[in-house]
Amino acid sequence: MADSGAVERMTAFDAGFLDAEDADRHVSLAVGAVSVVDGPMPDFDEIVAAIGEKITTIPRLRQVVRRQPLDLSAPEWVEDPALDLAHHIRRAALPHPGDDAALFRFTAEAMEPRLDRERPLWQAWIIEGLADDRWAILMKVHHCIADGIAAMHMLAGLSDGGEGESYAGAIRAAHEVGAPRPTLPSPTLNPVRWARAGWNATTAVAATAAMTVEGAIGILSGLVRNPESSLNGPVTTMRRYSAVQVPLAKVASVCQAFDVTLNDVALAAITDSFRSALKRRGEEPHRDSLRTLVPVSVRSDDARDRLDNRVSVMLPHLPVDEPDPVEQLRTVHRRLNRAKSSGQRQAGTAAVAVVKLIPFALATRAIRVVTSLPQHGVVTLATNVPGPQHRLQVMGREVVRMFPVPPMALRLRTAVAILSYGDDLIFGITTDFDAFPDVDDLAAGIGAAVDTLAVAARPL
Structure with missing residues (x-):
């Protein structure tokens, strides 16, 4: 954080x-x-004081965005001189019986309105009336502040004990298959060895550049080519939300049995549920029916506490045309490995770097034009966010469940966030209200697909 001046x-x-x-x-x-959170709920004023004390330690949550005239330069982060927690921390009560359905309806409605840009870009809802004498906190933060990993790091830091250990290391981009890394020649006085090393470095750089170009072509083609489907198109301002929770131990058993990653299992479960959704709509699933935007973190360990966005993307086709869940899993694994080595992630990272180099006025206009175009290629978003390995506490009370809530944009009528928290893996699904009245079926289908894979993973 820069100094105040x-x-x-x-x-x-x-x-x-x-x-x-x-x-x-x-x-x-x-x-x-x-x-x-396990109840009973503390006095509301006590909650406001406790959350407020944590919030004020995070500079970005005390600041407002000030755009410059004609966007000739980048917006500034400016301290809000009149920060009033009453504008940000609000209270709500669920109707009886306070079940998940009621919580999910409220979550969708609370996430629909845009955050007020005249104030710091966050909001907290204190929700009472949950079943089993529980209550909840819904934290809402604008994506311009942080990507999923940084936001989860920040939100976990608001708990009693701070952030604690997360699952970030298990899905770190550094462990993924990727482009060859150029190796610089080591110091030597032997001209033959120096020339050979220099040639190797040049070849590696050229290979990386070629891979990046190939990846960029794959991304661009993915944005324009896709059969017509009810899964994408214009969206309304209204949302639906649902979620499903599965034991991480069950997912781990599938990973071990089939030699795949947690992300492979999650995407395979999403694949099977979307296949069922297409069938319910009377649409035949094809190989290219579910091209999916998969954000990839490029955040290094030493930048975990930086509130910003550090992601690239992959655009794999999830195999909804395959009826067998195990074969879906194997195909997802192959396609993700292919996407990782195709240069899509490198192309995404390069695009971000280019945006940083060109004048801001041009960059901001280009982004507005591109994001307003009616793309037809990508159908949904699936993002994996590593959460705390151990259950958090708020005001001495245990956070027993945590649900991620992803945003929607770019004509994507669904978005799925995958969060690891404690002993569970949670899928949170945001959909357009009109396009997905079956959002609960979509969530249940993901849970059922994980169960099916877990049964298939058992030794005979």
């Missing part, structure tokens, strides 16, 4: 989330998380 400007990439929001009046680009 320095001007801190938003990066063009972070500002792009504001531009993408401006490009479609039907979307709100805020990410959220619902923490369900």
